[in-house]
Amino acid sequence: MAARPRSLSSASSCILIDVIDIDDDPQDVFEDVVIDLTGDHLSHSLLRDGEVALDRLQARGQTFSPGDVIEVHGAHLGSYSVDFLQVKVIAETRSREPILRGLPLVRTTSLLGKLHMKKNEVCLLQFVERTADDNFPNRPIFLDIRPETNIEKRTLIITNAPYPEHSFSSLKDRIGERTRRQGRAERSGLLACRWRLTVYFARKGRQMRPVEEALESLLAADVPDVQYRVPDEALQNRWHGVYAKGGSWNGGRHAHVDLEAVPREPRTRGHGQKYTFFDAFSSAGGVSRGAQGAGFKVQYAVDNSPEVWDTYRMNFPNATLYRTCIHGFLEQTTRNHVRVDCLHLSPPCQYFSPAHTHDSVHDADNISALFGCGELVKKTRPRIITLEQTFGITHNRHLPYFRALISQMTQYGYSDRKRLVVVAASPGHRLPPFPEATHSETGGGGRKPFTTISQAISGIPRERGLHNVRGVRHFRPPRAPFNSHKLAGTVTTGFSAPPPVCGE
Numbered sequence: 001m002a003a004r005p006r007s008l009s010s011a012s013s014c015i016l017i018d019v020i021d022i023d024d025d026p027q028d029v030f031e032d033v034v035i036d037l038t039g040d041h042l043s044h045s046l047l048r049d050g051e052v053a054l055d056r057l058q059a060r061g062q063t064f065s066p067g068d069v070i071e072v073h074g075a076h077l078g079s080y081s082v083d084f085l086q087v088k089v090i091a092e093t094r095s096r097e098p099i100l101r102g103l104p105l106v107r108t109t110s111l112l113g114k115l116h117m118k119k120n121e122v123c124l125l126q127f128v129e130r131t132a133d134d135n136f137p138n139r140p141i142f143l144d145i146r147p148e149t150n151i152e153k154r155t156l157i158i159t160n161a162p163y164p165e166h167s168f169s170s171l172k173d174r175i176g177e178r179t180r181r182q183g184r185a186e187r188s189g190l191l192a193c194r195w196r197l198t199v200y201f202a203r204k205g206r207q208m209r210p211v212e213e214a215l216e217s218l219l220a221a222d223v224p225d226v227q228y229r230v231p232d233e234a235l236q237n238r239w240h241g242v243y244a245k246g247g248s249w250n251g252g253r254h255a256h257v258d259l260e261a262v263p264r265e266p267r268t269r270g271h272g273q274k275y276t277f278f279d280a281f282s283s284a285g286g287v288s289r290g291a292q293g294a295g296f297k298v299q300y301a302v303d304n305s306p307e308v309w310d311t312y313r314m315n316f317p318n319a320t321l322y323r324t325c326i327h328g329f330l331e332q333t334t335r336n337h338v339r340v341d342c343l344h345l346s347p348p349c350q351y352f353s354p355a356h357t358h359d360s361v362h363d364a365d366n367i368s369a370l371f372g373c374g375e376l377v378k379k380t381r382p383r384i385i386t387l388e389q390t391f392g393i394t395h396n397r398h399l400p401y402f403r404a405l406i407s408q409m410t411q412y413g414y415s416d417r418k419r420l421v422v423v424a425a426s427p428g429h430r431l432p433p434f435p436e437a438t439h440s441e442t443g444g445g446g447r448k449p450f451t452t453i454s455q456a457i458s459g460i461p462r463e464r465g466l467h468n469v470r471g472v473r474h475f476r477p478p479r480a481p482f483n484s485h486k487l488a489g490t491v492t493t494g495f496s497a498p499p500p501v502c503g504e
Contacts, residue, residue: 041075041144042077042141042142043141044141044142045139046088046089046142048093050093051092052091052092053089053090054098056090057090059148060148060151062152064087064100065087066087066089068087068153069084069085069087069105069154069155069156070084070085070100070153070154071151071154072085072150072151077104077127078199080125081106081110082143083122084105084122084154084156085143086103086104086156089101097146099146101143101144102143103140103142103143104125104143105123105125105156105193106122106125107123108122108195112403113403114197114215114410115215116407119168119169119186119189120167120190121191121193121194122191122192122193123194123215124193124195124196125197125199126140126141126197126198126199127198128140128141128199128201129201129208130200130202130211130212156191157190157192157225157228158192158218158224158228159223159228160217160218160222160228160229160232161194161228161229161230162235162238162427163192163194166192166228167192194217194218195217196215196218196222197214197216198213198215199213200212200213200214214416214417214431215406215410215415215416216416216417216431217410217414217415219428220232232428233428235428236383236426236427236428238427238428239413239426241339244273246273247273247274247275248275248276248341249273249274249275249299250272251272274296275295275296275341275383276297276340277292277296277298277341277344278299278338278340279298279300279319280344280347280373281303281345281348282303282346283346284308284311284315285311285315287344287346288315291342296341298316298318298319299319299320299340300319300320300340300380301320301321302325302326303322303323304324304325309323325369326369326373327372329376330372330376338379339381340382341383341384342383343380343382344385344387344388345385345386345387345388347370347389348365348366348369349366349389367401370401373408374409374411374412377414378412383425384423384425385414385424386423387422387423388421389405405422406418406422413427415429415431417433451487452485452486452487453485453488456488457484458484
């Protein structure tokens with residue numbers, strides 16, 4: 001799938017001039033992660049053929065049972081270094097060797113900036129094979145650890161409460177000041193898990209390659225111990241301030257709820273009630289048009305390009321358009337209460353595009369726009385965020401920017417899911433899945449075929465003034481006939497138009 005072409009807008013888009021062919025494999029979105037299933041330390045099932053489950057195991061002067069969390073050393077899954085194992089089963093093999101089998105956990109300090117680095121905060125790591133076979137459910141890969149290796153039992157709290165609640169630093173009365181003074185927190189202190197990282201893979205022979213990744217904050221249903229559980233509605237209201245099921249727009253007025261009220265039974269959506277939408281880096285309003293067609297109330301937009309303002313205003317006269325950059329919007333609305341249900345972000349892609357082959361005077365502005373996204377999230381506090389960027393931001397030289405972008409959302413508790421776009425859900429909301437594919441190259445399996453160039457433009461009448469086919473120039477020597485029964489190529493950067501300065 002190619003990065004989609006977009007209209008001229010220094011604040012929101014790639015510039016449409018040169019056509020450049022780029023091998024854009026969706027796998028480029030992810031880091032180079034490959035799992036070799038030939039290893040004996042990985043398993044799709046809790047028990048293999050011939051194995052027996054044990055109630056407990058005595059090893060290294062300790063007693064291990066299912067449910068324990070152990071610290072491990074030297075274990076890896078994909079590109080991640082595993083720090084802990086949540087034991088799901090103790091298996092005895094046919095050769096009567098004991099195995100501790102479970103789900104891996106990693107310290108947030110090992111996630112390369114995707115989560116803020118907090119001492120003794122950990123993240124559950126799941127590698128899941130994605131298959132279309134309904135008889136083969138999506139199950140995580142289990143990791144095997146032999147008890148003769150260097151392992152130690154640890155204490156883990158699973159919670160959906162926001163940091164620092166139930167963290168090591170907040171429970172100093174339980175662990176003792178002596179432990180803190182001696183600096184043994186990392187070696188023996190309490191661990192807290194609030195996040196789950198799931199990497200979905202598709203099988204290629206005996207290997208699996210990533211197709212999707214989801215970094216999710218835990219929900220109330222994920223927390224087994226009630227003392228560490230917070231109702232999802234409480235987290236939603238704590239973050240949003242105002243929360244109305246069915247959408248914040250209620251037929252010309254904003255819906256308001258009592259934050260202290262107990263949850264009520266689900267009700268039907270009111271007449272005229274809609275979810276509100278904020279289009280950041282909106283350009284002329286392509287995303288806004290799609291959101292409106294999907295039933296959203298397009299309420300706000302911001303773009304810094306004067307050439308798109310009139311077009312956007314004509315298409316969306318009832319939306320509030322901020323004619324400035326993101327930082328200008330934040331300054332203008334310092335005293336304003338701005339809340340939306342869905343925020344869409346399309347920050348400038350030029351600097352991160354593979355077509356960006358030389359430095360530009362606009363690089364600093366485009367990078368600055370990317371780092372303004374976090375403050376916009378904090379200002380608007382949406383339930384759902386959608387973000388679109390060029391796949392080039394996931395290439396090795398730009399990975400620090402991509403991880404920082406993800407961190408701007410996870411620092412506020414947003415769960416995120418990424419392929420070629422990123423979808424994020426606010427605290428207390430379940431992360432929605434990506435929609436099923438509607439088109440394919442062949443059109444098989446109940447899907448529609450991709451729209452070709454001919455199908456897209458063949459309906460334009462020849463007599464239209466802007467469709468002068470007789471006036472086109474001919475190449476000398478003549479070129480081969482153009483095949484219009486194929487997909488359009490990717491249109492990317494190649495022209496350097498000066499962007500407007502923020503505030504002008």
